[in-house]
Amino acid sequence: MSEEQTFLDALKARESARDVAEPTWVAARRQAASARFEAVGFPTKRNEAWKYTDVRAIARGDFALATDAEFSRASAAALTLPLEALRLTFVDGIFSAPLSDLSELPKGVIIEPLSQALETNHEAVGAVLGRLAGVDFSPFSALNTAFAEEGAVIRFAPGTVVEKPIIIQFLSRAHERPVMSHPRVLIEAGARSEATVLEHYVGEAEAANFTNVVSEALLARGAILTHYKLQEAPLGDLHIASLHVDQGRDSRFTSFNLNLGGGLVRNDIVADLNAEGAEAQYYGLFFAQGRQHVDNHTLVNHNAPHTFSQENYKGILDDRAHGVFNGKVIVKRDSQKIEAHQNNANLLLSDRAEIDTKPELEIYADDVKCSHGATTGQLDEEAVYALRTRGIDEQTARGLLTLAFAGEVMEVVKLDAVAERVELAVAGKLPERFNLAGLVEAAVALGEE
Amino acid sequence: MLEVKDLHVTVEGSEILKGLSLTVNAGEVHAIMGPNGAGKSTLSAVIAGKDGYEVTSGSITFEGRDVLEMEIEERAQAGLLLGFQYPVEIPGVKNIYLLKAALNAQRVARGEGEIPAPEFMKLVKEKINFMKMDSSFLQRAVNEGFSGGEKKRNEILQMLVLQPKLAMLDEIDSGLDIDAMKVVAQGVNSLRDPERGILIVTHYQRLLDHVEPDVVHVLVDGRIVKSGDKDLALELESRGYDWLVEESAA
Ligand SMILES: Nc1ncnc2c1ncn2[C@@H]1O[C@H](COP(=O)(O)OP(=O)(O)OP(=O)(O)O)[C@@H](O)[C@H]1O
Numbered sequence: 001m002s003e004e005q006t007f008l009d010a011l012k013a014r015e016s017a018r019d020v021a022e023p024t025w026v027a028a029r030r031q032a033a034s035a036r037f038e039a040v041g042f043p044t045k046r047n048e049a050w051k052y053t054d055v056r057a058i059a060r061g062d063f064a065l066a067t068d069a070e071f072s073r074a075s076a077a078a079l080t081l082p083l084e085a086l087r088l089t090f091v092d093g094i095f096s097a098p099l100s101d102l103s104e105l106p107k108g109v110i111i112e113p114l115s116q117a118l119e120t121n122h123e124a125v126g127a128v129l130g131r132l133a134g135v136d137f138s139p140f141s142a143l144n145t146a147f148a149e150e151g152a153v154i155r156f157a158p159g160t161v162v163e164k165p166i167i168i169q170f171l172s173r174a175h176e177r178p179v180m181s182h183p184r185v186l187i188e189a190g191a192r193s194e195a196t197v198l199e200h201y202v203g204e205a206e207a208a209n210f211t212n213v214v215s216e217a218l219l220a221r222g223a224i225l226t227h228y229k230l231q232e233a234p235l236g237d238l239h240i241a242s243l244h245v246d247q248g249r250d251s252r253f254t255s256f257n258l259n260l261g262g263g264l265v266r267n268d269i270v271a272d273l274n275a276e277g278a279e280a281q282y283y284g285l286f287f288a289q290g291r292q293h294v295d296n297h298t299l300v301n302h303n304a305p306h307t308f309s310q311e312n313y314k315g316i317l318d319d320r321a322h323g324v325f326n327g328k329v330i331v332k333r334d335s336q337k338i339e340a341h342q343n344n345a346n347l348l349l350s351d352r353a354e355i356d357t358k359p360e361l362e363i364y365a366d367d368v369k370c371s372h373g374a375t376t377g378q379l380d381e382e383a384v385y386a387l388r389t390r391g392i393d394e395q396t397a398r399g400l401l402t403l404a405f406a407g408e409v410m411e412v413v414k415l416d417a418v419a420e421r422v423e424l425a426v427a428g429k430l431p432e433r434f435n436l437a438g439l440v441e442a443a444v445a446l447g448e449e
Numbered sequence: 450m451l452e453v454k455d456l457h458v459t460v461e462g463s464e465i466l467k468g469l470s471l472t473v474n475a476g477e478v479h480a481i482m483g484p485n486g487a488g489k490s491t492l493s494a495v496i497a498g499k500d501g502y503e504v505t506s507g508s509i510t511f512e513g514r515d516v517l518e519m520e521i522e523e524r525a526q527a528g529l530l531l532g533f534q535y536p537v538e539i540p541g542v543k544n545i546y547l548l549k550a551a552l553n554a555q556r557v558a559r560g561e562g563e564i565p566a567p568e569f570m571k572l573v574k575e576k577i578n579f580m581k582m583d584s585s586f587l588q589r590a591v592n593e594g595f596s597g598g599e600k601k602r603n604e605i606l607q608m609l610v611l612q613p614k615l616a617m618l619d620e621i622d623s624g625l626d627i628d629a630m631k632v633v634a635q636g637v638n639s640l641r642d643p644e645r646g647i648l649i650v651t652h653y654q655r656l657l658d659h660v661e662p663d664v665v666h667v668l669v670d671g672r673i674v675k676s677g678d679k680d681l682a683l684e685l686e687s688r689g690y691d692w693l694v695e696e697s698a699a
């Protein structure tokens with residue numbers, strides 16, 4: 001039996017078990033997606049876009065679908081970001097009402113689980129869902145579309161400014177037989193609306209599940225959206241994600257793609273700058289140890305003149321971890337006066353760690369400002385020396401500088417709870433000899449005064 | 450406490466220090482003056498343990514220990530601390546991290562426990578106020594984007610928190626405005642202690658007006674050519690170095 005067949009069988013089983021009739025468009029898309037997936041199959045290393053990322057751990061897996069969303073409140077609380085927020089929680093892909101908090105939805109804001117949105121007004125969802133993430137984007141987007149039934153639907157009416165961040169929390173549980181989930185996130189940001197949405201992936205340490213998420217964000221004229229992804233999934237988790245962004249005139253999209261967890265991780269981010277004045281900023285940080293594999297593929301399409309993009313990704317790799325960064329910028333023929341800047345810097349803490357980094361610029365306009373740079377290296381020895389002259393031992397000095405390397409991305413992060421969490425996580429994950437956790441706590445305490 | 454004997458040092462093949470001897474006792478403040486390129490910073494770099502300086506002969510001992518055998522961090526942990534002429538910017542490393550890590554390293558080396566957080570915060574705040582620095586400097590990256598004067602204050606702040614046994618300050622007074630000069634001088638004076646030695650490298654009488662030295666040395670071409678009391682500095686101020694250069698060449 002082919003690897004794909006296991007997934008197709010699981011899909012059939014799910015369909016015959018489904019007790020409610022689905023809108024016809026949903027069923028039709030499911031079918032088309034499954035046909036697409038069957039036709040292309042899982043990507044192999046022969047696919048250029050998957051050259052460095054081996055997905056056999058997924059393809060050969062046998063994943064169940066979760067049937068409940070039980071999760072103890074206490075353990076959920078320990079995993080939850082300490083932020084005042086509007087919150088949607090999914091456990092292994094299944095919506096958990098008790099762990100969600102949507103009690104005080106501000107005016108002009110809709111946040112609901114996809115299942116509910118389909119029940120109450122499926123036409124409104126159908127009009128936009130999948131508009132940016134077609135089944136031909138990747139075999140995984142096809143697989144997602146074939147399975148998708150749950151996720152988050154978020155809408156901001158024009159002019160709405162949402163003060164609290166919106167957190168979509170994905171919890172992964174440890175099971176005897178691992179599970180898979182195929183969530184969708186759909187964000188429609190009306191004209192001049194302003195909001196922050198955070199996808200948070202976290203779970204029980206022993207979990208080894210497969211998450212395959214597709215997110216779409218549509219920014220109307222002048223909309224400002226900050227998107228965080230904080231991926232702290234258990235180290236056994238397999239995590240595939242794509243985020244597709246469509247930007248109208250003068251809209252501003254900022255992405256923080258922060259990856260600390262997961263055994264096998266692939267992120268795709270695609271922004272289409274479709275009208276003048278649209279601006280996309282990508283910030284990324286990945287930290288991998290052991291045999292973790294983290295692949296970030298980003299793409300910015302400058303489809304209109306006077307658009308702006310900027311990207312800064314940093315990677316820290318220890319042990320035998322493998323990182324991939326592929327940053328692509330495409331400037332269409334008549335997209336004059338655009339600016340696109342890209343930077344990727346990586347730090348290797350071990351000589352068995354590996355990074356594949358590739359900037360790709362495809363420029364078909366002539367009046368543009370573009371730059372890119374990639375560096376992979378070690379720490380600044382002069383700084384190591386300066387710290388040692390203060391009595392700080394060499395290991396701690398290197399630890400501090402590693403933390404500092406990550407800090408350059410974290411400085412831009414506006415949500416303090418996220419910055420602190422990541423900083424503490426990086427400090428805690430660095431080899432114990434660095435003994436940095438106490439330092440970070442001191443700085444956090446100082447900041448809170 | 451610090452004894453430098455007949456020190457010869459070469460940098461990239463050329464001899465910079467050519468038989469330098471110097472003794473600093475606890476409770477004393479020494480000033481080293483001398484023309485540009487004489488080797489003043491080289492001396493502090495060798496004492497601190499910077500790479501690239503080859504000691505071809507001579508010795509440095511600190512409280513009886515052979516400094517040249519100690520690791521860079523061991524020297525600082527033992528209480529031998531250098532304030533840089535050009536403090537290094539360390540992007541991303543918060544000042545507070547540096548201070549805490551450095552203080553704890555010293556304490557642990559002495560067999561004491563790490564400093565409890567509240568005690569540390571109290572200490573740091575007291576010192577930063579003394580240096581008339583805003584507490585936001587604690588959260589900023591070490592020296593990054595600091596003005597020249599702010600960097601120098603930051604060096605003294607580290608001294609005040611770490612309380613070395615011997616403080617070497619290399620041109621801590623250059624680039625300071627009048628007010629900053631007073632603050633820095635106050636900082637240095639507050640370090641004065643019967644148990645502590647202080648070694649100041651400077652070009653100007655200005656600092657010495659505030660921080661009165663017990664001994665003034667003149668370093669020319671890799672050697673101390675003259676030592677005296679504070680009046681020697683005044684004499685240098687009015688006569689320059691030429692007469693000493695000639696004297697030492699003669
Ligand atoms: N890394 C190096 N490579 C080559 N020459 C060096 C190096 N470091 C120092 N020197 C030389 O050693 C000599 C002494 O330099 P040093 O910095 O010690 O002088 P200084 O007395 O501190 O001068 P200043 O008053 O200008 O600070 C100079 O001629 C300098 O060019």
Ligand SMILES: [Mg+2]
Pocket residue numbers: 489490491534619620
């Ligand atoms: Mg000098």
